[in-house]
Amino acid sequence: xxxxxxxxxxxxxxxxxxxxxxxxxxxxxxxxxxxxxxxxxxxxxxxxxxxxxxxxxxxxxxxxxxxxxxxxxxxxxxxxxxxxxxxxxxxxxxxxxxxxxxxxxxxxxxxxxxxxxxxxxxxxxxxxxxxxxxxxxxxxxxxxxxxxxxxxxxxxxxxxxxxxxxxxxxxxxxxxxxxxxxxxxxxxxxxxxxxxxxxxxxxxxxxxxxxxxxxxxxxxxxxxxxxxxxxxxxxxxxxxxxxxxxxxxxxxxxxxxxxxxxxxxxxxxxxxxxxxxxxxxxxxxxxxxxxxxxxxxxxxxxxxxxxxxxxxxxxxxxxxxxxxxxxxxxxxxxxxxxxxxxxxxxxxxxxxxxxxxxxxxxxxxxxxxxxxxxxxxxxxxxxxxx
Numbered sequence: 503x504x505x506x507x508x509x510x511x512x513x514x515x516x517x518x519x520x521x522x523x524x525x526x527x528x529x530x531x532x533x534x535x536x537x538x539x540x541x542x543x544x545x546x547x548x549x550x551x552x553x554x555x556x557x558x559x560x561x562x563x564x565x566x567x568x569x570x571x572x573x574x575x576x577x578x579x580x581x582x583x584x585x586x587x588x589x590x591x592x593x594x595x596x597x598x599x600x601x602x603x604x605x606x607x608x609x610x611x612x613x614x615x616x617x618x619x620x621x622x623x624x625x626x627x628x629x630x631x632x633x634x635x636x637x638x639x640x641x642x643x644x645x646x647x648x649x650x651x652x653x654x655x656x657x658x659x660x661x662x663x664x665x666x667x668x669x670x671x672x673x674x675x676x677x678x679x680x681x682x683x684x685x686x687x688x689x690x691x692x693x694x695x696x697x698x699x700x701x702x703x704x705x706x707x708x709x710x711x712x713x714x715x716x717x718x719x720x721x722x723x724x725x726x727x728x729x730x731x732x733x734x735x736x737x738x739x740x741x742x743x744x745x746x747x748x749x750x751x752x753x754x755x756x757x758x759x760x761x762x763x764x765x766x767x768x769x770x771x772x773x774x775x776x777x778x779x780x781x782x783x784x785x786x787x788x789x790x791x792x793x794x795x796x797x798x799x800x801x802x803x804x805x806x807x808x809x810x811x812x813x814x815x816x817x818x819x820x821x822x823x824x825x826x827x828x829x830x831x832x833x834x835x836x837x838x839x840x841x842x843x844x845x846x847x848x849x850x851x852x853x854x855x856x857x858x859x860x861x862x863x864x865x866x867x868x869x870x871x872x873x874x875x876x877x878x879x880x881x882x883x884x885x886x887x888x
Contacts, residue, residue, distance in 0.1 A: 503682055507645055507678055508675060508690075509643060509649050509755075510673060510675040510676075510692075511652065511653040511673070511674050511866070512653060512672065512673050512756055513653050513654075513656050513670060513671060513672035513864070514863070515578055515657075515669070516671055516742075516748070517547055517671070517748025518748045518752040518753045519748070519863065520748050521545035521547055522750055522751070522864070523577065524545045525771045526771045526860045527569055527572075528543045528554070529771075529857070529860075530860045533774070533857040534857045535562035535563075536560045536561045537856070539562060540559040540606070541556070541560070541773060542558070542598070542777065543558065543595070543773075544750040544772050545750045546747065546748070546750075547747065549584070549744055550584060550589050550744070551589065551592065552574075552584075553592045553594065554592070554593045554594065555593075555594040555595065556594075557599065558596075570591055571587065571591070578660065578661070578669070579670060581669075582742070582744045583743075583744045584742055606811070607623075609621065609624075609811060609812060609813035610623060610811055610812045611623075611813045616813070619846045620813045620844065620846070622846040622849070623810065623811035623812055624778045624808035624811065624813070624845055625845070626768075626777065626778065627809050627810045628767070628768050628779060628807065628808060629767075629808075630779065630783040630805070630806055630807075630808075631763055631764050631765060631786060631804065632783065632789055632790040633763040633790050633804075634801070635762070635800065636801070637685055640876075641791050641869070642759070643760050644678055644685045645677070645678050646759060646762070646866065646869075648676040648718060649676045650865045651718045652691070652714060652715065653672060653673070653864075654865045656672045656695055656714055657672075659714065665713060667697050667700065668695055668696065669697055669698065669742075671696035671738070671741030671742045672741075673692070673694045674692065674693050675691070676690070676719075688719055688723045689728060690730075691715055691719060691728065691729070693714060693715065693730075693731070696738050696740075696741035696742070697738060706732060707732040707733070711732070750771050750772050751770070751772070754769050756866070757866060757867050758866075758868065764803065764805065766779070766783070766805075770862065771859070775845075775854035776849075778845060781845060781849060782808065782843065782845070782848060784848075784852060784867070784874075785841070785848045785852065786806060787875050788841075788877070788880075790802045791876065792880040792881055793884060796884035796887075798884060798887065798888065799822040799827065799833065800825035801822060802820065802822050802825075803821045804821075805821075813844040813846065814843070818834055818838055818843065820833045820834040827888060836884070841880075852874040
């Protein structure tokens with residue numbers, strides 16, 4: 503059976519990603535001084551104005567405005583209405599609600615005499631998902647992996663001077679044709695990139711093919727029927743917050759698995775590790791990746807759900823979509839035995855009180871080297887179940 507699937511990515515200069523980068527940059531600045539800080543930092547950007555808002559409880563003294571300007575400059579906005587040195591910045595930060603803090607500081611289980619790992623309750627209710635599959639070396643969906651790499655390549659050739667006419671905003675999209683669940687070919691590639699007013703669309707199309715698409719998409723996946731679209735509207739000079747508003751947490755599918763599995767709805771950027779929207783989603787990826795790497799399934803989706811102030815998840819569910827070497831119920835029991843899903847244990851296992859979040863804000867939170875949740879250190883202990 504033949505079917506097509508598509509995923510997209512965006513560059514760090516996309517207005518939503520500008521906000522994600524600022525939110526996570528502020529989180530890291532705070533954590534570098536106060537590892538136990540509570541943060542929920544969100545940004546909104548439009549035309550010439552940035553609003554930094556949310557709740558922060560910390561002993562750290564961070565200049566939010568200065569940090570935001572540093573990040574905007576690094577992204578590349580030294581021109582236009584949203585230039586790093588001229589844009590207006592409004593800061594509206596307050597401390598964490600004591601009602602929320604009460605549940606995080608001591609879980610229901612801890613109050614009932616639980617052990618050390620019961621110390622922290624979930625920072626909110628909700629469900630989180632993790633996913634892994636065998637389509638790529640990094641155990642991620644091929645469509646999303648290629649989309650992220652194309653977006654990163656757009657930024658690289660801009661910043662290294664290869665294509666100096668490029669500007670920070672951009673989007674990429676890849677459609678793959680599958681046959682009986684196996685990726686056969688790339689059917690379509692879409693690249694939209696902001697540019698200056700001096701370059702022709704003909705030159706942009708030629709350069710995108712040579713320096714971006716051909717550098718990323720394997721030639722064996724391209725054929726004469728592969729469709730390539732570069733700046734389909736014909737012009738993309740105005741971009742970033744000057745061209746469209748941006749919000750922290752609006753690219754949740756780009757950030758996770760490109761639509762290949764369910765999403766709990768919670769965003770990541772701007773949040774500290776007591777927020778299970780972030781930490782539990784990272785741990786779910788860690789579980790899924792280790793289970794697939796161990797050979798227990800070729801594709802695996804895990805869902806966990808929490809109640810605010812409660813350490814243990816209220817549910818754990820596995821779906822291997824028929825690829826499991828054992829049935830899903832058995833695999834769920836293995837997960838519950840081998841992995842501790844209480845927030846305290848997740849934070850300790852993945853060392854999440856370190857300032858590691860700024861680097862997650864662009865080009866995906868998963869499938870990239872250097873993150874603790876991408877380790878496959880549980881593989882050998884899981885193989886005993888085969």
